[in-house]
Amino acid sequence: GIQVEQSPPDLILQEGANSTLRCNFSDSVNNLQWFHQNPWGQLINLFYIPSGTKQNGRLSATTVATERYSLLYISSSQTTDSGVYFCATDSGGSYIPTFGRGTSLIVHP
Amino acid sequence: KAGVTQTPRYLIKTRGQQVTLSCSPISGHRSVSWYQQTPGQGLQFLFEYFSETQRNKGNFPGRFSGRQFSNSRSEMNVSTLELGDSALYLCASSRDSSYLNTEAFFGQGTRLTVV
Numbered sequence: 689g690i691q692v693e694q695s696p697p698d699l700i701l702q703e704g705a706n707s708t709l710r711c712n713f714s715d716s717v718n719n720l721q722w723f724h725q726n727p728w729g730q731l732i733n734l735f736y737i738p739s740g741t742k743q744n745g746r747l748s749a750t751t752v753a754t755e756r757y758s759l760l761y762i763s764s765s766q767t768t769d770s771g772v773y774f775c776a777t778d779s780g781g782s783y784i785p786t787f788g789r790g791t792s793l794i795v796h797p
Numbered sequence: 798k799a800g801v802t803q804t805p806r807y808l809i810k811t812r813g814q815q816v817t818l819s820c821s822p823i824s825g826h827r828s829v830s831w832y833q834q835t836p837g838q839g840l841q842f843l844f845e846y847f848s849e850t851q852r853n854k855g856n857f858p859g860r861f862s863g864r865q866f867s868n869s870r871s872e873m874n875v876s877t878l879e880l881g882d883s884a885l886y887l888c889a890s891s892r893d894s895s896y897l898n899t900e901a902f903f904g905q906g907t908r909l910t911v912v
Contacts, residue, residue, distance in 0.1 A: 729885055729904050729908075730906070782853070786842075787841070787842075
């Protein structure tokens, strides 16, 4: 099946800093989505982005499907951005989502 | 409108027992999918139900099963519990059958501990 790798695994920032999270995938994809899991375990959709670029406030994401990667940008980070960021994708005809291992982000005040 | 509700939030069971978890989707959503999250394996897809039919199943043993009722509420069952089944179980609901999309909403999860 498709392999999904996220980097870095851990990230520690000071409030106000910018960051880039990366998601590499091993095959062409039907769908790709970024999630944020807050410290209480809830998963929140951030972006559905199988290709192209999207922005939502301080967050933006870009997927270059031909090169098999996606990037999540966080600008002017806030303590509430802390948590784990996952990308998930599926491939071929299965539509079964595969998640990366996530990037754990801690933003210090 | 009410979000996705999972019950119970926490559960402790003994090896060999069985457990049933419940997920009530957002009103109007017909797709419910289930995921297992463990420190070792990360987030893994269990299965998806759409209009009472299982549409997809992940790579889990037959001890893991589920069903969906006519009101779209879903239950998952794990029989003969093993220590490795300790995990956070998440469900997500969406209006249609594509669950990697912007309309999928997750519940807060059920944390199962097997002792």
